[in-house]
Amino acid sequence: MTGLTYDEVGATAEAVLPAGYHHLRASRSLGQVDLDDVAEILMTWRVQSRSGVWQVDGPRRVVLDAEVTFRFLGQKIPCRVVEVVEERDLRGFAYGTLPGHPESGEERFEARRDPTTGEITATITAFSNPATWPTRIAGPAGRLLQRTMTRRYLAAMIP
Template sequence: MTDRAQELLDRAHTLALTYPRSSGGSPPRGYRAFRRSLRVSADAADFDRAVEMLRTWEVHRGAGLTVVADGPARAGSHVVVGIGPRPFTLLAPCRVVEDVDDPTRNGFAYGTLPGHPERGEERFVVEKRPGEGVFFEITAFSRPATAPARLGGPLTRLVQDRVTTRYLHALRAAVSGS
């Protein structure tokens, strides 16, 4: 997996995104959109730790994905995530297309590159809410990019929903140390 992933990562900077960038906050026409969030800590002091776990791809690793990245998640960086056992690992190359970086909200959005089974964008944001704690929100819009993803229909959406749930719980576990 790592040789194939590394090859994709090495080419990623030359590839164009596989979807139209959205403006105004709404997804492009024909894309499925969703939003999920979870309180990962009741203590706002855990914000910095949560951001560190997110930016270093530990959330993705904690969700059970393999990760080959060219550095921390920052605008312009690239990552190839893998899901599934060898030799059937499905690789998904992405480019970080946006940073969110202010005192109470931090995270990034990445977009799909050729070779990803979906087309679209996913945003991961950690938010510190005074008196409420630390929340992790994931928003995304996507549609199938490959024949197997199209044929997978509801199964493809189920996998996406399960991975999203695993991201949310991975950050909560990482912040709590369990």
């Protein structure tokens, strides 16, 4: 895909994330909630808004190839949806970074239902590197912020 700031499009779906990036994978049980309710939160950007990341441009729902811009801590965060997953027991999407994003990489948001127990597990997977001087200077503090935001995203998926 043109315009993205990284080459490994779709790699957050793989078991092994691409070399040369910081990796993040975190999960949380949401209990026996309705997968459709979680999917509605995911697919309407409410995971982001409930976490303090505000959508300033783009469609109101997640759709493949949609470009969306968020704002957080005064930074503009442009992304493109690179994958949408709508299966019986799995819902979610991945977006990749566009020029101007403080990071370069991809992030995936998923909710998976265990067909045996009905339990829903939310998972966030990402790989990224700093793309701007403020994020490069932030160093370990930037990674701490990313882990904090991941916890907030996971909590935001609870209906």
